[in-house]
Amino acid sequence: MQDTFGQFKAYLARVRDLQMASAVLVWDRETYLPPAGAAARARQLGSLSEMAHERFVDDQVGAWLAALQPYEDSLPFDSDDASLIRVARRDYDKARRVPSQLVGDLARAASLGQQTWVDARQAADFSRFQPSLETLVDLRLAWAECFDYEDSIYDPLLDAFEPGLTTAPVRRIFDAFRPPLVDLVAAIRERHDRVDASCLTGDFDEDAQWDLGLQALKLIGYDFNRGRQDRAAHPFTIHFSSDDVRITTRFDPHNIASALFSSIHEGGHALYELGVSPALDDTLLGDGASMVLHESQSRLFENVVGRSRPFWRHFYPALQARFPRFNGVDLETFYRAVNQVKPSFIRVEADEVTYGLHIILRFELEEALVTRQLAVADLPAAWNEKMQAYLGLTPPDDALGVLQDIHWSGGMIGYFPDYLLGSMLSVQLYARARADLPDLEAQLERGQLAPLRQWMADHVHQHGRKFTLDELADRVLGTPLSPDPYLAYLRERYGEIYGL
Ligand code: ZN
Numbered sequence: 196m197q198d199t200f201g202q203f204k205a206y207l208a209r210v211r212d213l214q215m216a217s218a219v220l221v222w223d224r225e226t227y228l229p230p231a232g233a234a235a236r237a238r239q240l241g242s243l244s245e246m247a248h249e250r251f252v253d254d255q256v257g258a259w260l261a262a263l264q265p266y267e268d269s270l271p272f273d274s275d276d277a278s279l280i281r282v283a284r285r286d287y288d289k290a291r292r293v294p295s296q297l298v299g300d301l302a303r304a305a306s307l308g309q310q311t312w313v314d315a316r317q318a319a320d321f322s323r324f325q326p327s328l329e330t331l332v333d334l335r336l337a338w339a340e341c342f343d344y345e346d347s348i349y350d351p352l353l354d355a356f357e358p359g360l361t362t363a364p365v366r367r368i369f370d371a372f373r374p375p376l377v378d379l380v381a382a383i384r385e386r387h388d389r390v391d392a393s394c395l396t397g398d399f400d401e402d403a404q405w406d407l408g409l410q411a412l413k414l415i416g417y418d419f420n421r422g423r424q425d426r427a428a429h430p431f432t433i434h435f436s437s438d439d440v441r442i443t444t445r446f447d448p449h450n451i452a453s454a455l456f457s458s459i460h461e462g463g464h465a466l467y468e469l470g471v472s473p474a475l476d477d478t479l480l481g482d483g484a485s486m487v488l489h490e491s492q493s494r495l496f497e498n499v500v501g502r503s504r505p506f507w508r509h510f511y512p513a514l515q516a517r518f519p520r521f522n523g524v525d526l527e528t529f530y531r532a533v534n535q536v537k538p539s540f541i542r543v544e545a546d547e548v549t550y551g552l553h554i555i556l557r558f559e560l561e562e563a564l565v566t567r568q569l570a571v572a573d574l575p576a577a578w579n580e581k582m583q584a585y586l587g588l589t590p591p592d593d594a595l596g597v598l599q600d601i602h603w604s605g606g607m608i609g610y611f612p613d614y615l616l617g618s619m620l621s622v623q624l625y626a627r628a629r630a631d632l633p634d635l636e637a638q639l640e641r642g643q644l645a646p647l648r649q650w651m652a653d654h655v656h657q658h659g660r661k662f663t664l665d666e667l668a669d670r671v672l673g674t675p676l677s678p679d680p681y682l683a684y685l686r687e688r689y690g691e692i693y694g695l
Pocket of ligand 1: 460464489490493
């Protein structure tokens with residue numbers, strides 16, 4: 196049996212090498228690829244994805260999985276080997292349903308789509324991106340049709356990013372969350388003059404912003420020996436092994452908060468990948484388990500920690516040293532400024548309170564798109580209408596509206612809900628960590644983030660893909676993901692700032 200398992204594991208490691216080689220090409224495309232190289236890069240990515248898929252869905256893998264069933268049954272559920280067989284079976288059963296040709300077509304369309312998106316966004320002109328998005332929606336729907344679903348074709352699309360997630364519970368959670376959130380936004384709007392965020396805007400040297408971001412990343416524990424930061428049109432994290440986890444950021448020369456919090460967000464994603472047990476490296480368990488879990492880590496470091504008083508009690512002098520103009524701004528004013536609640540156009544720069552509305556908007560539009568209730572051509576108008584309804588703003592152009600996010604250009608439809616669900620989970624995990632680490636906030640205030648990072652590594656990161664979200668929530672929290680603690684957290688933090 197050990198022989199069979201060894202062959203199976205070695206075979207999957209070679210498939211993974213192909214996937215990781217694809218990831219390097221994606222990273223290069225997003226950071227350094229000259230525009231004229233886009234067409235060849237799309238072809239290369241299509242070929243590699245197709246090859247990796249063909250190898251993975253080979254009958255031999257099915258034969259190994261069948262032969263290894265008794266071995267799996269003989270092991271504890273959480274053992275590395277049993278988990279690898281179990282998760283490989285889940286991946287295999289899904290992958291077998293999808294023709295390799297479609298996998299290749301999707302990879303090629305996504306690669307070309309991202310280039311078209313960059314151009315369209317620069318020109319703030321959705322019509323340039325529309326044909327690519329139409330192709331991508333068609334291909335993603337063809338992909339979704341490969342699966343059985345009960346309620347909505349959106350279900351398999353959600354499942355691609357969060358295994359097991361379906362539309363109905365997302366809708367239930369968001370429907371319950373939206374009314375009190377809208378009330379909170381309205382109550383804060385009445386008291387908007389309690390926060391003055393003018394210190395965050397002005398002219399901020401990009402090199403100094405870069406250095407400040409690196410300092411924040413080192414503080415949270417990002418290891419530059421096992422990673423690096425580069426510039427990209429849209430910030431993201433990507434890994435090629437557990438010892439090579441890279442992030443990207445972008446700069447707003449007129450807003451100091453933009454790149455900084457984006458770096459901390461991506462740093463949170465990176466800590467997750469860096470924290471996966473080395474024993475799982477080069478297996479298909481060697482990634483974060485799901486995007487809800489991933490976003491729980493990034494949003495935790497960006498917001499729960501990164502916008503907290505203890506964090507800034509430690510880190511504010513570093514910011515003041517790089518930007519002396521803040522010597523005239525007291526810590527409390529700065530703390531309130533980085534927590535200002537104000538409806539705005541761009542999701543990744545949104546405050547924590549209005550952020551949820553940005554996500555609910557995208558969830559509703561995606562669902563309408565994939566159920567063909569909304570045509571791609573009508574997307575910008577629908578976007579602007581919902582922005583007005585939920586946030587009281589109409590984007591002046593498509594770059595500040597429907598073109599702002601990279602996801603759809605890469606065929607990633609069904610990802611957005613995970614940001615809000617992950618934010619909810621981040622608060623549950625933080626509460627649990629705080630119960631285990633009574634000294635946590637004093638540690639943050641001293642700039643000691645290692646205990647919190649280690650807690651997340653022990654409870655979440657190290658397991659890689661061994662457990663689903665529900666399994667992990669059960670093990671770590673003893674309770675499922677819930678919007679209630681998150682709502683209570685928002686009410687407490689922002690109620691205190693706005694005197695509600
Ligand atoms: Zn993220």
